[in-house]
Amino acid sequence: MTSIILLSIFGIINLFVGFMKSKRILLPLSLLFLAVVFGANLFSWNEAQSYFNHMLTIDNYAVAFTGIMVLATLLLLPFSQHYIEEANENLAEFYSLLLFSLVGAIMMVSYENMLMLFIGIEILSIAMYVLAGSDKRRLRSNEAALKYFLMGAFFTGVLLFGIVLIYGATGSFYLTDIAATAAVNDGTVNAMFTLGLLLLVIGISFKISAAPFHFWAPDVYEGTPTLFTSYMSTVVKIAGVAAFYKLMAAAFAASYAAWFPTLIAITVLTLVVGNIGAVVQTNFKRMLAYSSVSHAGYLLMALVAFNERSDASILFYSLSYALATIVAFAVLQYVSEQRNGDETYAAFNGLGKTNPLLAFAMTVAMCSLSGIPLTAGFFGKLFVFTAVVQDARLMWLVVVAVLMAAVGIYYYFKVVIAMYMQPAADAAKIRIGSFASFMLIFITVFTILLGIAPALVSDLL
Amino acid sequence: MESVELIYKAVYILVIFGITLLIATYSTYAERKVAAFIQDRVGPNRAGPFGLMQPLADAGKMFFKEEFIPAKSNRMLFIIGPGIAMIVACMSSAVIPFGDMLIIGGREIYLQAIEVNIGMLYIFGVVSLGVYGLMIGGWASNNKFSLLGAIRAASQNISYELAMGMSIIAILMMTGSLSLREIAEQQAGFNWNIWYQPLGFIIFLTCSFAETNRTPFDLPECETELIGGYHTEYSSMKLGLYLFAEYINIFVASAVMATLYFGAYNFPFMENLREAFSDPVVGNNVVTLIGVAVMFAKIFFFIFFFMWVRWTLPRFRYDQLMKLGWQILIPLAILNILLTGGGILLFD
Amino acid sequence: MAETYTSDFGTILLFLIGSVIFVMLGLFTAKLIRPHRPNPEKLTTYESGEEPIGNAWVQFNPRFYVVALIFIIFDVELAFLFPWATVFGRRELIEATNGAWGWFSLIEMFIFIGILILGLAYAWAKGHLDWIKPKPILPQSRSGIPPDVYRQFNARQEAKREA
Numbered sequence: 001m002t003s004i005i006l007l008s009i010f011g012i013i014n015l016f017v018g019f020m021k022s023k024r025i026l027l028p029l030s031l032l033f034l035a036v037v038f039g040a041n042l043f044s045w046n047e048a049q050s051y052f053n054h055m056l057t058i059d060n061y062a063v064a065f066t067g068i069m070v071l072a073t074l075l076l077l078p079f080s081q082h083y084i085e086e087a088n089e090n091l092a093e094f095y096s097l098l099l100f101s102l103v104g105a106i107m108m109v110s111y112e113n114m115l116m117l118f119i120g121i122e123i124l125s126i127a128m129y130v131l132a133g134s135d136k137r138r139l140r141s142n143e144a145a146l147k148y149f150l151m152g153a154f155f156t157g158v159l160l161f162g163i164v165l166i167y168g169a170t171g172s173f174y175l176t177d178i179a180a181t182a183a184v185n186d187g188t189v190n191a192m193f194t195l196g197l198l199l200l201v202i203g204i205s206f207k208i209s210a211a212p213f214h215f216w217a218p219d220v221y222e223g224t225p226t227l228f229t230s231y232m233s234t235v236v237k238i239a240g241v242a243a244f245y246k247l248m249a250a251a252f253a254a255s256y257a258a259w260f261p262t263l264i265a266i267t268v269l270t271l272v273v274g275n276i277g278a279v280v281q282t283n284f285k286r287m288l289a290y291s292s293v294s295h296a297g298y299l300l301m302a303l304v305a306f307n308e309r310s311d312a313s314i315l316f317y318s319l320s321y322a323l324a325t326i327v328a329f330a331v332l333q334y335v336s337e338q339r340n341g342d343e344t345y346a347a348f349n350g351l352g353k354t355n356p357l358l359a360f361a362m363t364v365a366m367c368s369l370s371g372i373p374l375t376a377g378f379f380g381k382l383f384v385f386t387a388v389v390q391d392a393r394l395m396w397l398v399v400v401a402v403l404m405a406a407v408g409i410y411y412y413f414k415v416v417i418a419m420y421m422q423p424a425a426d427a428a429k430i431r432i433g434s435f436a437s438f439m440l441i442f443i444t445v446f447t448i449l450l451g452i453a454p455a456l457v458s459d460l461l
Numbered sequence: 462m463e464s465v466e467l468i469y470k471a472v473y474i475l476v477i478f479g480i481t482l483l484i485a486t487y488s489t490y491a492e493r494k495v496a497a498f499i500q501d502r503v504g505p506n507r508a509g510p511f512g513l514m515q516p517l518a519d520a521g522k523m524f525f526k527e528e529f530i531p532a533k534s535n536r537m538l539f540i541i542g543p544g545i546a547m548i549v550a551c552m553s554s555a556v557i558p559f560g561d562m563l564i565i566g567g568r569e570i571y572l573q574a575i576e577v578n579i580g581m582l583y584i585f586g587v588v589s590l591g592v593y594g595l596m597i598g599g600w601a602s603n604n605k606f607s608l609l610g611a612i613r614a615a616s617q618n619i620s621y622e623l624a625m626g627m628s629i630i631a632i633l634m635m636t637g638s639l640s641l642r643e644i645a646e647q648q649a650g651f652n653w654n655i656w657y658q659p660l661g662f663i664i665f666l667t668c669s670f671a672e673t674n675r676t677p678f679d680l681p682e683c684e685t686e687l688i689g690g691y692h693t694e695y696s697s698m699k700l701g702l703y704l705f706a707e708y709i710n711i712f713v714a715s716a717v718m719a720t721l722y723f724g725a726y727n728f729p730f731m732e733n734l735r736e737a738f739s740d741p742v743v744g745n746n747v748v749t750l751i752g753v754a755v756m757f758a759k760i761f762f763f764i765f766f767f768m769w770v771r772w773t774l775p776r777f778r779y780d781q782l783m784k785l786g787w788q789i790l791i792p793l794a795i796l797n798i799l800l801t802g803g804g805i806l807l808f809d
Numbered sequence: 810m811a812e813t814y815t816s817d818f819g820t821i822l823l824f825l826i827g828s829v830i831f832v833m834l835g836l837f838t839a840k841l842i843r844p845h846r847p848n849p850e851k852l853t854t855y856e857s858g859e860e861p862i863g864n865a866w867v868q869f870n871p872r873f874y875v876v877a878l879i880f881i882i883f884d885v886e887l888a889f890l891f892p893w894a895t896v897f898g899r900r901e902l903i904e905a906t907n908g909a910w911g912w913f914s915l916i917e918m919f920i921f922i923g924i925l926i927l928g929l930a931y932a933w934a935k936g937h938l939d940w941i942k943p944k945p946i947l948p949q950s951r952s953g954i955p956p957d958v959y960r961q962f963n964a965r966q967e968a969k970r971e972a
Contacts, residue, residue: 012927019934470820474827527844532852533864544832551828555821575820582891583821604854605865616873619880626887633894693855698839702832780940783876787938791883791929795922798890802918805898806911 001051001058003041003066004103010037011099018092023084027077030095034074037102041066054174055113062110064315064460065242069105072234072322073098078439079330080227082337094134098231101127105239109246114163114173117243121159121207124239125152131228132220144223151206151216159203165196175250187255194258200247201262208240210266210300211273214293218277221289222343226336229285230329233292234322241299245314248303256306267304268400270297275404278411284332285343287411288325291369294408295321298384301401305387305394312461313383316450319457320368320376323447327365327440331358338430348415350424358430359419361440366412368447371405376450381405383458481554485708486516488764492708495768520701528697535601542598543695543702549591550709556580557716558642560726560753564742572726572753573642580641581629584717588672591710592618595674595681598703599691610690613779614681617671620786621678625668627794628661631801632721645725650732653724657804660797662722664790669714671786673707676771680779715763716756723759726752875937879929886925893918 010033017029041063048059077098083091104123111117129152133145167173169192170181181189188194202213209217221229252259274294281287299321302313335351335358336343352359368377385401388394432440450456490505490512497504505512530539560572577583592615599611632654636644648654655662671678682690689695692703719725731748738744777785854861893914896902902910932938 012924015931016927016934470823474820474824478827478831524839525843527846528839529847529851531854532849533854533861540836544829544836547832547835548825548828551831552821552824555824575824577818577821600866602854603865604861605856608865608869612869612873616876619884620876623880623883623887626884627890630887630890630894633891634897637895637898639891639895688855688857697843698836701839702835778942780942783938783940787879787929788933792926795926798922799919802897802915806908806915 001049001056002044003037003070004106006033006037006040007099007103007106011096011103014092014096014099018096023088023091026091026095027080027084030077030099031074033099034070034077038067038070038074041070050112052116055116056107056110057112058110060461061242061246061311062106065109065238065318066106068315068319068322069102069109069235069238071319072238072326073102073231075323075439075443076227076230076234076326076330078433078436079230079326079333081433081436082333083227090134094131094228097127097131101131101231102235105235108239108243111243111246112175112250114166114175114178117247118156118160118163120239120243122156124236125156125207128152128228128232128236131231132224134228135225138223140223141225142223144220147216148220148224155203155206155213158199158206162196162199162201162203165192165199167196169193169196175247178251179254182252183254187252188258193255197252197255197259198262201259201266204240204244204247205266208237208244208296208299209293210296211270211293212266214270214273214296217293218286218289221292222283222285226285226329226333229288230326230333233288233329234325237292237296237299238318238322241296241303241314241318244300245303245311248306249311253306260304260306263300264304264397267297267300268397270294270300271401271404275407275411279407281411282345283343284345284347284415285336287414288328288332291408291412292325294404295369297404298381298401301397302384302387304397305384305391307387307390309383309387309390312458313380313387315461316376316383316454316458317380320380320447320450323443323450324365324368324375324377327361327443327447328369330436330440331362331365334358334430334432334436338428345414345418346422346425348418349422350419350427351430352420353424354427354429355432357437357440358432361444362419363416364444364447366416368451370409370412372409374448374451376447376454378451379454379458383454477554478551480559481551481709481712484712484760484764485705486520488708488711489519489704490516491764492768492771495765496772499769499772523698523701526697528699529694531602531604531694533603534694535603538597538601539694540699542594542596542601543692543699543706544594545597546591546594546706547702547709549587549594550706550713553584553587553591553713554709554716556583556641557713557720558645558725559716559756561645561745561749563746563749565746571642572749576640576642579639581633581639581644581721584641584713585626585629588710588713589618589622591672591706594703594706595691598695599681602691602694604694606687606689606693607691610681610687610693613687614674614691617674617678617680617782617786620783621668621671621790624664624786624790624794625672627791627798628658628664628668629721631658631661631794631797634798634801634805641720641725645720645727648724648727650727651724651729653722653727655722655724658722658797658801660793660800662718664794664797665718665722667785667790669718670767670770671782673710673714673767675707675711675767677774677777678782679776680782711764711767712760715760715767718763719756719759725759726756728752728755872937872940875932879932879937882928883925886922889921890918 010030014026014030014033017026044058044063045060048057050057077095080091080094083094088094101124104120104125104127107116107120108124111120129145129149132148133141135141163173166178169189170178172178172181182193206213206216221233224232248259271294274290274292274297278287278290278294281290295317299314299317302310302317305313332343335347339347348362351362364375368375368380371377371381381401385398388398388401493515494504494512496502505515508514508518530536555575556573556577558571558573558576563570563572595614595618596611599607599614602608632644633639635654635657636647638644638647644654670676674681680690681687682692687693692700695703726749728751731752734751735741735744735748738747854865856862897911897914897918899910906913
């Protein structure tokens with residue numbers, strides 16, 4: 001709760017600091033704010049508390065996911081350096097919107113009431129609609145914002161229908177009440193309940209861009225300014241999956257049989273569509289969009305497994321995925337900006353020679369994304385797969401996932417090959433600020449550290 | 462019994478309608494006479510003695526004029542627009558307490574069509590619906606002047622609605638009730654709200670000028686820039702409805718101001734007068750009847766004030782209008798809420 | 810007051826029906842008795858006597874939308890303030906809490922309004938509330954006669970009239 005209040009206040013302060021002539025103070029200030037929120041959030045650890053008539057509960061689950069999301073924002077903000085250099089007039093608004101959207105994300109992982117879930121999703125989404133279109137003069141950014149907004153509004157409607165139908169069937173917005181009603185009635189109260197559940201699943205699947213509701217993702221990710229794409233594919237997705245798991249665990253555990261077939265279909269489809277779609281891309285950013293779809297699939301696998309290891313594996317996977325994605329987008333941002341806005345694999349040609357640091361960070365990130373040992377991504381996938389394997393009937397799902405991970409190695413290593421094996425067309429060194437380099441090193445070290453000692457995070461929940 | 466109740470209600474409604482329409486009709490006459498007086502002219506004096514039949518002649522003209530509906534307009538919305546404006550204007554007079562209760566044959570009759578406990582909210586809500594009539598009509602005309610007039614009207618009305626609502630909030634903090642009758646009863650004698658809410662009254666007065674689209678806020682229909690504004694394309698009875706709705710709105714705004722700030726039907730020494738009669742029923746009825754007269758005197762004064770301002774002040778520019786609404790009135794209204802809150806807690 | 814057959818809001822419905830009938834009656838009577846002789850010239854859109862160009866249903870200044878957005882925020886605030894205002898001054902609540910209720914509710918509402926004031930201040934500082942000011946072009950004429958001459962002439966005329 002403190003983090004929600006702090007973030008709101010800090011966001012407003014940021015807005016007003018933006019009226020100062022010099023925008024240089026904004027980045028350090030925002031980082032400081034996020035660090036304060038991160039610290040304040042930790043104080044709630046092991047001290048679960050409910051707020052607003054139990055509409056919000058800050059328990060360890062919420063604290064852990066809040067921590068990851070704040071950390072992810074903290075790590076990706078330093079790469080907004082170029083906005084400061086070009087003296088973007090709306091810089092303060094961008095930072096504030098990120099802080100405000102974090103409020104929504106936190107509500108999505110700590111809700112106990114469907115209304116809070118809905119409000120959280122809206123707070124998060126509306127900020128993202130704006131940020132998607134923040135590059136006002138680029139047509140693609142406008143297109144991305146409009147697509148995201150129209151699609152998002154439509155699926156928000158679907159989600160709301162789901163909530164309403166569930167309310168109609170159970171007479172409550174509270175997760176515990178819904179669970180109680182469902183438990184008495186063998187998990188399926190009536191047709192209205194089942195339909196509502198289906199609509200809920202569809203609505204949230206859209207938010208985490210799971211197939212077949214992923215169609216907006218590539219276009220929106222490509223058009224959105226890279227910094228915010230990075231935020232979208234990390235924080236928004238983590239919040240969505242965490243909210244999804246919480247919803248299923250707290251309200252619909254008894255209705256497992258009702259949503260399991262739908263969800264497993266979505267999961268398999270997401271894995272296949274995400275990975276196969278990524279293979280055929282020539283644009284690195286679009287590839288990352290499809291890759292984020294496929295990672296939604298891995299995250300959903302943990303949800304499908306639905307046992308005591310699910311939440312911890314979602315947590316670890318989210319963290320490892322966020323770290324690697326932030327690096328990938330950050331490097332892409334620097335490379336494409338200084339190589340004429342080129343976002344294809346060819347832009348990375350010869351990066352290993354000109355910028356060994358960037359190339360190395362990118363390689364580690366790609367390894368982590370594809371799940372190579374000694375990186376965080378390996379343990380992320382391992383934990384998810386072991387969670388799924390507990391149920392022997394789901395063995396086939398793991399086989400599909402491993403096959404798809406192998407496909408993943410192919411397209412993730414395309415960029416590594418480009419960096420180290422292709423001659424540089426443009427031998428100019430990519431300029432990168434010292435703070436940003438430090439951040440890249442930090443994230444890379446963190447990724448490898450988690451790959452060696454996963455217990456740092458995996459045993460939290 | 463039930464049908465008797467219904468008949469009573471119907472009579473109430475007819476009476477209120479009649480009063481409203483009569484006053485609105487003669488407001489047009491008064492407007493022209495006042496204008497003439499201020500401009501040192503004679504004004505209408507041909508139809509009937511002192512030109513008193515002039516409004517009827519005008520109304521007749523509205524009926525007999527040929528009407529055009531532009532070929533390019535949206536026909537249905539074109540008709541609905543003035544309809545909404547008029548319906549909304551008529552509805553808003555429903556809750557105004559014109560007087561206290563009369564006792565006739567042991568039966569208590571309140572001189573108010575409807576007593577709802579959210580009267581103020583009702584008026585506030587219904588009046589703000591009025592902008593739909595303007596907006597729909599202006600848009601449906603498919604005329605550039607009308608469109609500009611319509612969006613100006615919408616923008617202006619919503620801007621001033623906020624400050625108006627906030628000045629009402631300050632009144633509500635004092636009365637603790639949304640019922641207009643209770644608000645009126647609390648101001649018995651000379652205990653009028655104006656003594657406690659001068660700033661609120663000025664804000665409310667300004668906003669009601671803007672809400673009724675009267676000069677100096679008549680930008681939606683300013684002739685020099687926009688021909689007739691949102692009703693450029695209107696003629697015949699539909700134009701009549703728009704113009705009539707404006708005068709009804711003035712009447713309602715005056716009545717609300719009199720009720721909220723100037724003690725409605727209350728007047729000084731009314732209790733002494735009531736006690737001067739030996740029979741309490743007679744005393745009550747006499748005081749009530751005088752109260753009704755007082756109420757209408759207050760309403761007429763405000764209607765006159767509307768006209769006085771119209772022929773005295775020049776029109777605002779649009780940027781000045783928005784600046785006044787957002788940057789002066791709203792901060793002032795918020796300040797007024799804070800002052801009222803502090804005042805109530807400190808002195809009460 | 811006696812039990813009434815129609816509730817208060819039922820009477821409002823009667824009022825609505827009455828107004829609708831009144832409007833329809835007016836429009837219908839006018840339709841019956843007025844002449845109706847349209848021709849294409851009469852039915853064109855009025856544009857100061859010129860041939861109308863294009864359609865009026867076009868995009869207009871986005872400032873109007875911004876004003877509408879800010880309005881909605883404050884209107885919602887008003888909706889919250891109305892119930893607050895009616896319980897704020899309740900004597901029994903204030904007495905039951907020894908006066909603490911009044912200050913508590915006042916400060917709570919100050920904070921709520923304060924956040925919205927911050928929003929207004931932000932929109933203000935960002936310039937969303939500034940309408941475009943017209944820049945009048947004053948007619949300039951080059952004249953060989955210096956303005957002083959006019960002033961002297963006027964003064965002389967004034968003096969003559971005074972005398």
